[in-house]
Amino acid sequence: MNEHLLKILIVGDGTVGKSSFVHRYVSGQFNNMYKMTMGVDYSVKLLLWSDKEKVRLQIWDIAGQERFISMNRIYYKGALGCVVMFDVTSSASFLNCRHWKQDLDNKAILPNGDFIPCILLANKCDLAQRVVSADSIDEFSKANGFVTWMEVSVKENKNIGEAMRRLVQEILSVQSSLDPLQPRPEECVNPQLDSECNRAAGCC
Template identity: 50%
Template sequence: MSLLKTQFVNDKDTDLKEKKYGDDHEKIYNCIRRPNARLSVENHDIGNDIRDFHLKDTIMPEKLFKVIIIGDPTVGKTAFVKRYVQKSYSREYKGTVGVDFALKIIKVSETETIKLQLWDIAGQERFTWMTRVYYKDAHGCVIMFDLSNKNSFLNTLKWKKDVDAKCTQLDGGPIPCMLLGNKCDLPQRQIDQLDIEAFYKENNFIGWTETSAKDGLMVNDSMQFLINSMLGQYNDEIDQPELVKLSGPNAENKKSCSFC
């Protein structure tokens, strides 16, 4: 499965007007890893690849996907969302209180549009009691850590277990979840890539990559990989009334597809 580069973004200040743009980042620090897959990045029309999922040939309604962005405080979740949706970055830090929302529009073809509803969830412990509400009906997840902060990486296991326990698909399996190591532009790395590689495989993430919200490196590509996984799930569940359900505290934990 190849990584794609999103060509349409939402302009929040012009009533969600779509505008086409090109990704000029030629230097890719680290491609998303997954079993039995070639490491490559291709630049082509998203429509050609989306059709590879063999969705129904009829004109389809607009698809709405909810993605939750979680992780420890200060790992760069809000900056990542801002870079992805608005193509901008601010050095000013302002902690998220509860949850922030963003919307991104992706035009797949003349008849197909994807709406990404991004939930930027606060990482402070005092907000964790609300996560069951925030996770409800999520189709995908990003768990982020700071490459210069080892504790933020160790805590990703806590976040993954929390998501798997509270939000599952109809078959009881976990929703597609990406592991992102942010701030790869900083020199003071504290986590070895081999440790991250082993961790993502052991804990049922669909893939991982290093990102830089500051420079925009792998921001679009990592999210497109997650979108592809959610579309795959959508295709599998297209005849079901809903994609995910909110599970109980003792729900059975099952493995999901590998998306190889």
Template identity: 45%
Template sequence: MNLSVHQKKEKTFKILVLGDVGTGKTSFIRQYVSQKFFINYKATIGSDFAIKDLDWDENLRIKLQLWDIAGQERFSCMTRVYYRGAVGAFVVFDVSRAATFEGVEKWKEDLDSKLLLPTGEPIPAILLCNKCDQSSIIKKGKIEKLCHDLGFVSCHETSAKDNVGIDEAIKVLISKILQTEESLLTTLSGVHVPIQEEPKKNSTNCCACHLPRSKKET
């Protein structure tokens, strides 16, 4: 029996959108959330976010928080605060600007050094080859190698201007987040904590036994 809308399970996912200045992060988010594109945007100061409600399937409704993180160097010291609580990320570069491609490694390493899953693994991240409506000066093989070497889930060509590849990239990341969440639940539920028996009434031991406290989730 299908659940009605008000009975659907709900999840909130915080997703980061990272990359150098001018790579189209704000346009990417705006196109996905509002189906709007503007040629000129002011550079994001610090961070900003937009929310999109998504009916994932007949039983699950997802509230996406897409966080637009400023690409300016002066805000790099604040990324740990902005990253907190995120479960997935996009790292964006502009296919027509080689310098932004070179910045991908910096962003991925910063993300992986400041935000990890409880298992110690990186959160799922996807590489976006943005502005694919323009001529790319980065060879496909070089992009694929970087994607593999840095541990991205996948890479996708996107264009906020022409609304190309955005929905697909979002769906792939959400699918990976859900898979990761399920895997974590299985892993954590498989951790065996021995149950100690209560001391016998005639025991000479006057100290009560206590189960070890579970570690507080962070």
């Protein structure tokens, strides 16, 4: 059985729900205890993609605090896909997605020079206090080169698996078109060997 190793980044402002999203996706559980991610948190999930293919995801949850931005070039190395997340009850977190996407496009490039596939996720869609409209998200997503966007609720487990499946599908499609240039798994930085990568459990 073929196994694909895919490094996926999760980026966005602090407190939008990135770590909760990863925890829900990897373990199936919701953790409402907030603990700020310092630097990067690292998780692995194995998917049985088809009868002949397995996909091992290295999921890098990048801290949303400005002071960690300078480290992102190291964290982004070898990434093949990205989730940019914001909180629909926070217009600032939505506006900052432009900064996250530009930073990503500057630092994470595929071997053929293209940007890595990126999906935009609107979290906390279960909350009545939403301030960001679907029309605004759709327009922003198209204007900034996202593969697609989805509303998600980590708390209610809405669209979590679906969003990641859509991203993995896009990554595999892109990788198959560049196969001879596909980066080797060892090009991914191992956060357990990187002193700058301080693992912090909890939700962000």
